[in-house]
Amino acid sequence: MVDIGYTMMTEQAGPRDLLRHVLAAEDAGFDFSVTSDHFSPWLSEQGHAPYAWAVLGAAAQATSRIPLMTYVTCPTTRYHPAVVAQKAATLQLLSQGRFRLGLGSGENLNEHVVGGGWPAPAVRLEKLEESVGIIRALFAGEELTHRGRHFEVDRARLWDLPDTPVPIGIAVSGPASCAVAGRTADLAIATEPRGELLDAFDRAGGSGKPRVGQLPVCYDPDRSAAVTRAHQQFRWFAGGWRVNAELPHPVSFAGATELVSPEDVAKSIPCGDDVPEFVEAVRPFAEAGFTEVALVQIGGDHQDAFFTWAREKLLPALRAAL
Template identity: 50%
Template sequence: MTSFGYFLSSEEFTPAQLLEQARAAKDAGFTRLAISDHFHPWTDAQGNSPFVWSMIGALSQTVDLPVTTLVTCPTVRLHPAVTAQAAATSSVLLGGRFALGVGTGEALNEHVHGDRWPSFDERAEMLEEAVEVMRKLFTGRQVSHRGRHYTVDNARLYTAPDEPPPILVSGFGPKAAGLAGRIGDGFVTMGPDEEAIGRFREAGGAGKPVVGGLKVCWDRDRDAAVETAHRLWPTEQLPGELNQILPTPAHFEQASELVTRRQVSEAVPCGADVEEHVDAVRAYAEAGFDEVYVGQIGQNQEDFFAAYREKILPAIAG
């Protein structure tokens, strides 16, 4: 049975707006929340980037929905021991309704200390070791660790959850899907890619949840919706590894000049055609996703939540 949540885009909205969206999502019938973890937005047009761990603390006092990070990079900008403490506290605040989505990260967010940005293979190795460190710390026992990438010296999480939060591993290619199956408690992938899910299952992910999401732009005027989506999220249409290796919003703005409105129109559900939205969300359920998170692009949040409450979510559930 697929559950449907709302995706809180930290890159696009202020903390107050994200909290208001969380309330509206619950009222609309969404049963979960996901939130992005960024240091920078993808482009200056998006204009925000609050600290995700502060936001999760606020969310825990605002609604009683489960919260998942989609996704956190626990390898460069934050040491895995620090990430483990943040995740453990989040799980305690949320009464165990927290899942830690992790990935190998993007240079956009992780280069800010001036660290070298490693190749994917090295980043995957770092992520595997980071997950090992965090799982040890989630036990609440004292941990010392000396690995290839990380050292932990007599660390203990005194505020530890009763049960460790599940660690969901993000992946967009065969190597990443295999890694997720091998070390993850679940798999995060943004497109309804049955082949990637199959690789995840074959690599050890059988019986584990698959989580994904999509962005839409609900608006009575489809042309206006396409314009909004193109202005704010052209980066979603960039090919290959560009999203992982470009270092600044300015670089993403330059690359996004190659993304056309037609590309956005064909890739993103835009406008007020109920069937277009239903089909886009349902595709994830049909591909085998256990959780699907929908994020509304732009400021037309009230109409979006009304439409999903009254039309989209009932049609999908039916």
């Protein structure tokens, strides 16, 4: 069986609404939740980008059952890895063991804001792997002094640690990131149902570990309205991560997706209220070997009806089929 999760999409709702959404997701019966961590939305139409870690702290206190996870945090530029380790350990204590730390090599959109330029993909992966080593050493309770290729740490120690270290997930999109994840992560994270990514993760040491996917969906009883909304807010998704990671500003995403049509978006994102269509959209993740899939309901103002529909129809259908 594949666990079905809910995405707190920080790009499409403010902090108070996000908290209300994750409470509703817990009540609706979702198995877990994930949270995006952005400084900017991909498109100005989305309209939001609150600080994900403050939202997660509130969610840890407000919820009682649903697991929490970053999807994903970049621990190399906007945040120093020692600070990420401290934040994650604190979240694990607040949530009483319900937190997982999802990490990735980042997007120019969010990381350029602190200056210093945007490195090449190979350098970003080097920085990510070094940061994971720092985070794990701090999770182990060490007083850490580190002089690495990309980072320095001077006598850092985490004074509040959970009994069990926070599980670390790494986002994968190609052979190099799969190798890093297999060597260093407790789980793999991906946004595409590509079995070859998981095979590469397994070969690098990830065999038997969880793997979490994500799928945008757009529920609305009016399919035309759903397609329009998905195109307005999620047409950036058509670019793929190799392109999306390089673009620096919502204006860049608007220009890059100018020729993406509503019909193009509807081909990759299930829209409307046809339960079998949504089930079939999730199925490729299950067939590829993903153990968990987090759904993104597109539209910050269109969550409440989605939760009712998911509880009554979608979640039972997914659990019966997968």
